[in-house]
Amino acid sequence: MNAKTIKVDVLARVEGEGGLFVRVRDQRVTEVKLNIFEPPRFFEAFLRGRKFSEAPDITARICGICPVAYQMSACHAAEDAFGVHIEGSIRELRRLLYCGEWIESHALHIYMLHAPDFLGYEDVIQMAKDHPEAVQRGLRLKKIGNQIMTLVGGREIHPINVRVGGFYKAPSKQQLKGLTEDLKWARDAAVETCRWVSTFTFPEFQRDYEFVALRHPDEYPMNEGRLVSSKGLDIPIQEYEQHFAEEHHKHSNALHSALLERGSYFVGPLARYNLNYEKLTPLAQKAARTAGLTATCRNPFQGILVRAVETVYACEEALRVIAHYEEPDKPYVEVTPRVSIGHGCTEAPRGILYHRYRYDDRGLISNAKIVPPTSQNLKTMEEDLSEFVSARLHLPNDRLQWQCEQAIRNYDPCISCATHFLKLRVERE
Amino acid sequence: MTPAHGVCMECKRRGTVCVMVANGTPCLGPVTLAGCGALCPAYDRGCYGCFGPKETPNTTSMSAGWTALGVTEPELVRAFRSFNAYAEAFRKESEAHER
Numbered sequence: 001m002n003a004k005t006i007k008v009d010v011l012a013r014v015e016g017e018g019g020l021f022v023r024v025r026d027q028r029v030t031e032v033k034l035n036i037f038e039p040p041r042f043f044e045a046f047l048r049g050r051k052f053s054e055a056p057d058i059t060a061r062i063c064g065i066c067p068v069a070y071q072m073s074a075c076h077a078a079e080d081a082f083g084v085h086i087e088g089s090i091r092e093l094r095r096l097l098y099c100g101e102w103i104e105s106h107a108l109h110i111y112m113l114h115a116p117d118f119l120g121y122e123d124v125i126q127m128a129k130d131h132p133e134a135v136q137r138g139l140r141l142k143k144i145g146n147q148i149m150t151l152v153g154g155r156e157i158h159p160i161n162v163r164v165g166g167f168y169k170a171p172s173k174q175q176l177k178g179l180t181e182d183l184k185w186a187r188d189a190a191v192e193t194c195r196w197v198s199t200f201t202f203p204e205f206q207r208d209y210e211f212v213a214l215r216h217p218d219e220y221p222m223n224e225g226r227l228v229s230s231k232g233l234d235i236p237i238q239e240y241e242q243h244f245a246e247e248h249h250k251h252s253n254a255l256h257s258a259l260l261e262r263g264s265y266f267v268g269p270l271a272r273y274n275l276n277y278e279k280l281t282p283l284a285q286k287a288a289r290t291a292g293l294t295a296t297c298r299n300p301f302q303g304i305l306v307r308a309v310e311t312v313y314a315c316e317e318a319l320r321v322i323a324h325y326e327e328p329d330k331p332y333v334e335v336t337p338r339v340s341i342g343h344g345c346t347e348a349p350r351g352i353l354y355h356r357y358r359y360d361d362r363g364l365i366s367n368a369k370i371v372p373p374t375s376q377n378l379k380t381m382e383e384d385l386s387e388f389v390s391a392r393l394h395l396p397n398d399r400l401q402w403q404c405e406q407a408i409r410n411y412d413p414c415i416s417c418a419t420h421f422l423k424l425r426v427e428r429e
Numbered sequence: 430m431t432p433a434h435g436v437c438m439e440c441k442r443r444g445t446v447c448v449m450v451a452n453g454t455p456c457l458g459p460v461t462l463a464g465c466g467a468l469c470p471a472y473d474r475g476c477y478g479c480f481g482p483k484e485t486p487n488t489t490s491m492s493a494g495w496t497a498l499g500v501t502e503p504e505l506v507r508a509f510r511s512f513n514a515y516a517e518a519f520r521k522e523s524e525a526h527e528r
Contacts, residue, residue: 049507050507051504051507054507054511057477057479057511058511061512154468154469154471154472155465155468158479160468160469160472160474160477161472161474163474168469168472168473168474169472169473169474
């Protein structure tokens with residue numbers, strides 16, 4: 001019988017609980033499943049009957065790595081509903097906080113979760129024996145991202161300083177200036193990260209993806225912009241649900257999101273990079289070119305490289321915000337609730353995070369919808385695996401399994417978010 | 430080890446002026462377990478109780494204080510019914526304001 005199964009019961013180095021199953025029969029992949037068995041978390045139901053002002057604190061708990069993304073999307077949704085637009089220093093502080101999250105999350109994924117795949121280690125602890133300098137660099141980089149979150153947000157995990165309309169308390173100019181030296185080190189370390197990662201071997205792989213990300217006329221996208229794609233989508237975020245829908249599959253406690261017109265799509269650093277390359281700083285672009293990238297990158301295995309480029313950008317952007325920061329007169333803008341629907345869509349480190357709330361006249365949430373980045377990438381991840389395994393059936397099982405896991409980690413999946421995932425099984429029959 | 434005392438104690442040690450007394454900001458600090466370093470009051474907001482109830486919390490008295498500040502019954506229910514909704518002291522207090 002010419003058949004086999006690749007099976008990973010519990011995938012390591014991803015956030016959350018999931019597994020992977022591939023069935024091969026007569027040299028053909030017949031079945032690919034990302035089994036998401038992390039239990040459903042019911043956050044959308046928790047939010048019913050809560051006040052608009054509680055959503056940033058509650059939704060932040062969906063993720064310990066990207067709580068800022070949840071807070072930002074929740075705040076922007078309420079502000080969209082109540083007709084408030086945040087500008088000036090408060091907007092800049094939000095960007096700074098998001099830079100902190102991008103730096104800590106990208107550093108975590110590059111160094112702790114993904115690099116061991118490329119260098120042939122089970123985990124970062126094993127890797128540290130042979131690459132102590134790199135691991136130390138990664139840890140310090142992460143720590144500096146955390147420092148931004150602690151200063152602006154109050155703590156590095158589940159910040160407490162974010163509110164609808166802005167912040168409870170704005171940091172002083174002096175406090176922010178205190179981050180400058182560390183951030184300069186971080187910027188250089190991020191450039192070094194690009195160089196280091198560019199020495200890795202990347203499996204040859206690409207598909208005809210539809211990349212989806214925000215695009216803003218003046219900046220690399222974080223909090224605001226139109227939703228655009230590499231296949232012509234260009235909509236305001238308020239029209240998200242006219243173009244995207246979630247569906248349930250039996251093997252996954254995370255919903256799968258799809259473009260109604262064309263099916264699977266790809267969110268995250270690669271999508272942002274391909275759709276917004278010209279908005280990167282000259283240094284980030286240079287780091288990308290030096291690492292061998294052009295303005296378009298379609299190989300998901302090079303996502304680790306693009307994350308490093310985005311880390312350079314985030315450090316520079318944080319330095320820019322700090323250099324120009326003026327304390328706002330008041331750290332927040334007052335909002336007045338009204339019967340309305342609000343949409344928020346911001347760029348979490350691993351891709352767009354969409355929130356939609358319906359509010360009553362007292363500002364209580366009557367209905368909430370949250371679409372995290374990982375559920376938007378699930379379809380693409382399964383399709384990647386199918387094609388990837390098909391072209392590599394000659395590989396021995398252990399090698400194939402290794403590369404399949406690596407292919408999943410390309411997406412920096414956050415299963416805990418998506419269930420609001422990983423084990424691998426390849427079955428050769 | 431998480432200390433047994435409340436968030437109020439940490440504000441005093443940290444030198445944070447009481448947000449409830451000085452600013453009239455409703456704060457769950459008096460009934461919430463310490464350990465965070467009294468973060469929220471240091472950022473000019475009331476504690477939202479994420480560490481759960483401290484030992485022997487006087488939730489009834491605290492609710493009366495909140496009511497005096499103009500907090501409504503449904504708001505009290507929501508305040509006690511968040512991350513530690515089922516912790517006994519918080520559960521009982523939220524139920525008391527639902528009747």
